[in-house]
Amino acid sequence: MYLRIDRLQIEMPVAENPDPRAANAVQELMGGRFGEMSTLMNYTYQSFNFRGKKTLKPFYDLIANIATEELGHIELVGATVSGLLTGSADRGPAETAPLKDVLGVGNPHHFLNGGMGVLGVNATNSPWSGDYIFNTGDLVLDLLHNFFLECGARMGKLRVYEMTDNPIAREMLGYLLVRGGVHQLAYAKALEELTGVEIPKMLNIPNISNTVFPETKRFMDRQSHATLYRFSPDDYRDIDKIWKGTHPEDGSTLNVVDGPPEGGETNPGAYEPAVFAPGYVPEELEEIAKRLMKG
Numbered sequence: 001m002y003l004r005i006d007r008l009q010i011e012m013p014v015a016e017n018p019d020p021r022a023a024n025a026v027q028e029l030m031g032g033r034f035g036e037m038s039t040l041m042n043y044t045y046q047s048f049n050f051r052g053k054k055t056l057k058p059f060y061d062l063i064a065n066i067a068t069e070e071l072g073h074i075e076l077v078g079a080t081v082s083g084l085l086t087g088s089a090d091r092g093p094a095e096t097a098p099l100k101d102v103l104g105v106g107n108p109h110h111f112l113n114g115g116m117g118v119l120g121v122n123a124t125n126s127p128w129s130g131d132y133i134f135n136t137g138d139l140v141l142d143l144l145h146n147f148f149l150e151c152g153a154r155m156g157k158l159r160v161y162e163m164t165d166n167p168i169a170r171e172m173l174g175y176l177l178v179r180g181g182v183h184q185l186a187y188a189k190a191l192e193e194l195t196g197v198e199i200p201k202m203l204n205i206p207n208i209s210n211t212v213f214p215e216t217k218r219f220m221d222r223q224s225h226a227t228l229y230r231f232s233p234d235d236y237r238d239i240d241k242i243w244k245g246t247h248p249e250d251g252s253t254l255n256v257v258d259g260p261p262e263g264g265e266t267n268p269g270a271y272e273p274a275v276f277a278p279g280y281v282p283e284e285l286e287e288i289a290k291r292l293m294k295g
Contacts, residue, residue, distance in 0.1 A: 002068070003233075008079055009072045010175045010219075011264030013167050018088035020106030022164040023081045024123055027107060029160060029176070030081065031121040031128035034152035036073040036176075038132045039183070042149060043067035045135045046142050058241040059139060059190055063146070065239055066183055068231035072260070073176060079267045080172040081118035085110055086267075089274040098274035115277040140194055147187040151205040154180050158206060161213070174215025178225050181210055186228060190242050200248045209249065226252035229260055 029035045047064035050056075089111065090098035099111055109125050110116055120128045134145045157180065161173045181204070188199035210216040210225065219225070228243040230236055240256045247254060271277065271285075278285070 002071070004071075005260060005263075006266055007263040008076055008266055009069075009179075009261050009263045010076065010171070012076075012079060012083065012267075013171055015083035015086045015168060015267075017166060017168075018086060019084045019164070019166045019169075020088050020102055020110065022166040022169045023084035023088075023110060024106040025160050025163045026077060026081050026084065026169055026172075027119065027121060027125075028123040028156060030074065030077045030118055031126075032123065032156060033132055034149065034156045035122065035128070036070060036077050036153075037120065037128045039149060039153060040067060040070035040074055041130070041133050042135070042146065043070060045133050046146075049135055049137060051137065052139075056139065058238040059143070059194070061236040061238045062186060062190055062242050063142075065228075065231055065236040066186065069179070069183075069229060069260075073179070076172055076176070078118040080168055081110075082116070082267050082269070083168045084166060085116040086270050086272070089116070089272065091271075091273050093273075111275055115275045116272045117277075140191065143187055143191050143194070147184065147191065147199065150180055150184040150187060154184065154204075155206055158208070170215045174213060174217075175219055175224075177210050177213065178216050178219040181225055182228060185247070186243055189245075193242055203248060211249075223252060223255075224261075225249075226254050228254070228256050230256055230258050231260055233259075 031037055043063050044067045047060065047067050050060045050063065053060045089102050090096070092098045102111055107119075107123075107125055109119060109121070113119065119125070122128070134142065134149075136142055154177065157173055157177055161170065161177075164170070184203060184205070185200060188203065191197065191199045204210075210220065226247045228239055230239060243254050243256055245254055246252060273281070
């Protein structure tokens with residue numbers, strides 16, 4: 001079962017510069033083949049179907065625990081897309097054609113179908129597919145795939161980073177580059193434990209250090225790149241049997257922190273009347289709030 005906390009994994013900048021084009025680029029990180037939905041669902045199904053949990057418990061704990069962190073990553077990407085879209089359309093009445101200025105800008109489905117929010121699609125509006133899930137049951141093969149998936153995901157994040165300088169997008173990207181690096185290294189170390197092959201020597205893939213990006217610095221200063229969070233009050237305690245030693249890039253001591261990161265407030269969700277979200281005029285919402293308070 002899952003415990004959900006109504007906070008994002010990081011504090012995000014306030015949405016000040018609507019940017020539908022950036023929102024569309026970030027969509028790739030949600031519904032693309034190497035997006036966060038893919039990492040979430042790959043590791044989740046592998047944890048569902050894992051056999052030999054008692055004998056191979058540290059590897060099960062690792063996959064299941066990272067899967068849980070990925071739930072927070074899709075939430076963060078969703079908040080980023082929503083923030084980038086907030087205020088991008090005129091908030092006038094329907095008869096003034098408030099969406100005319102976003103026609104041909106970014107992804108039209110953000111406005112036509114998504115209520116100015118994130119969708120389960122990639123940057124070309126192709127839907128995420130369950131065919132992206134790789135779960136053979138063979139532990140080494142699945143871990144190899146997970147390492148490959150994290151490397152592909154990092155490539156995607158770097159290319160989206162190169163597409164936009166929007167501060168909301170780049171803050172999210174800085175964090176996910178650091179956390180994706182943790183997952184890359186974790187799966188590499190798991191493979192090393194199983195096979196004796198020094199997979200961590202292959203990192204970074206692509207061969208560019210997170211240290212060159214200013215948005216990663218504050219997270220690395222907090223040792224986020226060397227930390228594996230344990231997303232359970234009582235379980236997944238054997239992840240420290242794999243996540244141990246030092247970071248291959250800077251020698252930082254790898255450590256496990258019990259519980260999630262402190263994080264930050266969720267997107268407040270400003271009204272967007274042009275797409276009828278949430279569907280009532282402000283006066284009606286005030287009346288509804290009053291009725292709820294009376295109850």
